[in-house]
Amino acid sequence: MQLGINLGYWGAGMDGDNLAVAQEADRLGYAVCWAAEAYGSDAATVLAWVAAKTERIDVGSAIFQIPARQPAMTAMTAATLDSLSGGRFRLGLGVSGPQVSEGWYGVKFDKPLARTREYVEIVRKAMTRERLSYDGEHWTLPLPGGPGKPIKLTVHPEREHIPLYIAAIGPKNLEQTGEIADGALLIFPSAEHLEDTALRHIRAGREKAGLTLEGFDVCPTLPLALGDDKDVDKLADTFRPYTALYVGGMGSRKQNFYNQLAQRMGYEAEAAEIQDKYLSGDKTGAAAAIPHDLIDKTTLLGSVPRIADRMKSYASVGVTTLTLAPAGFTLEERLASLRAGAEALELAGLA
Numbered sequence: 001m002q003l004g005i006n007l008g009y010w011g012a013g014m015d016g017d018n019l020a021v022a023q024e025a026d027r028l029g030y031a032v033c034w035a036a037e038a039y040g041s042d043a044a045t046v047l048a049w050v051a052a053k054t055e056r057i058d059v060g061s062a063i064f065q066i067p068a069r070q071p072a073m074t075a076m077t078a079a080t081l082d083s084l085s086g087g088r089f090r091l092g093l094g095v096s097g098p099q100v101s102e103g104w105y106g107v108k109f110d111k112p113l114a115r116t117r118e119y120v121e122i123v124r125k126a127m128t129r130e131r132l133s134y135d136g137e138h139w140t141l142p143l144p145g146g147p148g149k150p151i152k153l154t155v156h157p158e159r160e161h162i163p164l165y166i167a168a169i170g171p172k173n174l175e176q177t178g179e180i181a182d183g184a185l186l187i188f189p190s191a192e193h194l195e196d197t198a199l200r201h202i203r204a205g206r207e208k209a210g211l212t213l214e215g216f217d218v219c220p221t222l223p224l225a226l227g228d229d230k231d232v233d234k235l236a237d238t239f240r241p242y243t244a245l246y247v248g249g250m251g252s253r254k255q256n257f258y259n260q261l262a263q264r265m266g267y268e269a270e271a272a273e274i275q276d277k278y279l280s281g282d283k284t285g286a287a288a289a290i291p292h293d294l295i296d297k298t299t300l301l302g303s304v305p306r307i308a309d310r311m312k313s314y315a316s317v318g319v320t321t322l323t324l325a326p327a328g329f330t331l332e333e334r335l336a337s338l339r340a341g342a343e344a345l346e347l348a349g350l351a
Contacts (some may be wrong), residue, residue, distance in 0.1 A: 001315040002031035003341055005322035006062060006221050012072065017331040019067075022050045024335050026057040028342045031321060032090060034062035034185075034221075039104045043066075044077050047128045051085035060090030062174030062185050062323075063167045064222070067096060067107035071119045071139065075126035079157040087158035089115045092185050093119065097251050100301040113176055114138065120164065120180050127162060129153045169257040171201045178205025183217030183321075188246065188258060190297040191313040194211030194220075199318055218319050224300040224307065224338045232302050236295040238327060240287035243295055247271055248278025248286040267294055300324070304340050308348040315350050 005025040007018045022033045033050055037043040047059040059081070064074055074093070082089040095101065095116060098109035116137040126132050131150035134141045142148030165183040168174045177184045184202055186194075199218065204238030206213055225235040225243070246258040253275065262271040271293055278286035300307045314322055322345075347351045 001311070001319060001345070002321045003029075003056075003345055004032040004034060004060075004219065004221075004321050005338065006036070006219070006323050006325045008033045008325060009036050010046045017334065018048065019053055020331055021326065021338060022054055022057070023335055024338055026054040028339065028344070030057055030338075030342070031086065032060050032323070033306040034060045034090075034092065034323060036062055036234045036286055037065060038096070038189070039100055044081065047081055047089070048084060051088060056088075058088045058090050059085055060092050060165070061157050062092040062165070063096075064092065064195075065096040065100070065105070066093055066116060066119050067105040067109075071122035072126050072132065074119075074140070075123045075153060076155065078123070078162050079127055079153060079155040080163050082157040082159060083155060085158070090163045090165060090183075091123070092165040092167060093123075098255055099251065111138070113172055116166065116173075117176060117180060120166075120202035124154050124164070127157060129156070139258040140240075163215065163217070168198075169261050174201035175205040175208070178202035178211075178216065179209045180205075182215075183219050186218070186220035188243075188298045189220035189222065189314075189319075190265055191310070191317055191319075192297060194314075194317045194319070197261060197264050213318065217319040217321050219323055220314070220319060221323040221325060222298065222300050223320055223325045223327055224337050224341055225302075226304075226307075226333075226337045227302060229306050232296065232306075233292060235301045236292055236299065239295050240290055241283070243290050243298075244274060244278055244283060245285040247290070248274040248283075252305060253279060258318055262294065265294070265297075267291065300341075304344045304347060307340060308344040311344055311348045311350060315330070315348070 035043045037048040043061045051059045078091045095112040101107050101109040105152045115138050118138050122134050129152050130154045133150045163182045165185050166177040166181045167185040168177040247262050250258050259271050273289045274286045300310050324341045326334045328334035
């Protein structure tokens with residue numbers, strides 16, 4: 001099992017620290033450094049900067065938002081980043097959510113699975129450097145009856161095949177991801193529930209495509225907080241606002257993918273209470289309503305040996321790249337968490 005690092009969103013006042021974290025991850029032998037985007041910093045610019053300041057570590061988008069870019073532009077960006085980084089780019093895609101898609105980008109959040117499938121097909125076709133034509137429900141290239149003609153990508157990617165990941169949560173999206181992608185970006189993963197909430201759906205998609213999970217990258221992201229095992233409760237409390245935001249407020253009452261995931265993990269009543277309190281404005285109450293067990297199962301908390309044991313449980317169920325979000329209020333604390341991750345992987349015998 002390999003380790004990754006997720007820098008999250010840029011522009012939160014830790015930009016210089018984030019670069020230092022990426023460089024330390026590079027030195028420690030982490031496999032990939034991911035960057036995110038929502039409606040602030042864009043991931044492509046961040047990844048170009050990180051790639052220029054590192055030597056070996058892959059850089060990946062987690063995610064490029066599908067409503068933000070035409071698929072041909074995503075192919076251009078992926079080819080450019082792969083070329084500039086010397087073949088170190090991984091392309092992660094996702095549909096975002098209805099509030100961002102429609103409120104920020106002005107793109108209807110309809111038929112997300114069909115839209116994703118077409119998007120992936122166009123991106124992959126463009127990166128083969130064939131002349132690009134496509135006749136789908138959501139995209140038609142070139143547009144009929146006009147001056148457009150099939151054009152081919154002029155940039156040569158460093159590699160013939162750039163790994164393509166999809167951020168997936170729901171069962172149908174997970175199945176399609178297994179069918180059409182090289183890897184899955186997962187969030188709030190519990191090792192105890194991962195087979196039921198994700199892997200069986202991914203496996204079904206692989207089988208539909210005549211494939212197995214061999215070579216498919218199962219890539220969940222987990223926050224990591226280093227500390228004494230007797231302080232695990234306190235360490236978990238630091239993630240209450242983060243969990244409350246996603247389970248309670250990321251999306252509408254009817255369409256919150258993270259809330260639905262918590263329900264599938266067995267926290268139906270708790271997920272409803274967290275959402276009710278968060279959407280009514282009681283964010284403190286929403287955070288307090290999160291069961292400690294839910295946080296502990298979806299993070300890495302405590303000493304290096306405790307973290308190593310948890311890493312073993314993820315490896316045993318099929319995780320191939322474990323992406324860490326190292327916690328800390330200072331750069332030194334974040335770097336200590338990063339080093340603890342590498343030490344735990346070695347202690348677990350997974351390096």
